Amino acid sequence: MPAEPVLEVTDLVVEYDGTTALAGVTLEVRSGEVLALLGPSGSGKSTLLHTVAGFLLPRSGTVRLAGTTVAGDGRPVAPERRDLAVVFQNYALWPHLSALDTVAYPARRRGTGRKQARAEALAILDRLRIAHLADRKPAELSGGEQQRVGLARALARRASVYLFDEPTAHLDTHVRGVFLEELVARQRDSGAAAVYATHDAEEALGLADRVALLREGRLLQVGTPQQIYGEPVDLFAARLTGPASVVDAPDGSAKLLVRPGWARLGGDVDGDLRAVWFRGPHSDYLVDSPLGELLIREPGAPRHPVGARVGWTLERSWPIG
Ligand SMILES: Nc1ncnc2c1ncn2[C@@H]1O[C@H](COP(=O)(O)OP(=O)(O)OP(=O)(O)O)[C@@H](O)[C@H]1O
Structure with a gap:
């Protein structure tokens, strides 16, 4: 595994109106690594991802991306200037763009020609089994189809770190499997890191290189899926994984x-x-x-x-x- 952390979170404390949602979280993720955040509802998974993305500011502690502090020390770096691709539960698709142009957009922004960007986008749509929807706009897609277009757009980004917040929550089992395979394959190819929040233990154990267990805003345990499943720190940790x-x-x-x-x-x-x-x-x-x-x-x-x-x-x- 390559040595350098692409994401480092240190002593992160995040509050909402005085209520503590993260109570001192320290984590690092290396290039090529998939880290699953597993925890019950309200444990702080989304708060952690939103803070890394820059949508929330920490009360204390720091977030570093590729060695640069982006929050917690000096002026925070704006979300759009962080080298991240974000896939959250609610996808905001542009209503005027077809699925194909939505997925081609990240490549167009990188300067890729229209024809090439569309060819790449079609390949990604095909891998997610939605090439037949390429010409449709969001209003002509079901919720699950919109979600897949959102995932395809995220996969088309070439960020160093991907943040996923329960991205498969509304997908059926088959599409979920295809998406997860695709995610891991992309990961390996690009050397990007991913933080993947889920409350589905099987998904976390099957997908991740390491799993971080969260409880009430604190990290309970971090380890390989085998350690997390086979050597839990306590009964609560054990029951989170099966x-x-x-x-x-x-x-x-x-x-x-x-x-x-x-x-x-x-x-x-x-x-x-x-x-x-x-x-x-x-x-x-x-x-x-x-x-x-x-x-x-x-x-x-x-x-x-x-x-x-x-x-x-x-x-x-x-x-x-
Ligand atoms: N906008 C908000 N205002 C106030 N409190 C909030 C807000 N968002 C989250 N919280 C609180 O912060 C804590 C962590 O919530 P968070 O959404 O990060 O948990 P989660 O693990 O992502 O849960 P879920 O799996 O249900 O999405 C919870 O106690 C929650 O009630």
């Missing part, structure tokens, strides 16, 4: 976090099946045992009925406070 059971260690010395795939049915710890859910590719079993209640996930359809006496085995665990 189902987590807590059982007693067999020798009673500690509490252990157990993810659904970390235990299997069959083995010498007794338990009773309290509930069983068929989930399609796998089934979830809720097991009540002397060590505590835990969720076990196994491939395929349910193999035992509710109420059955089963054995189980712990294959992996993580000590939790």
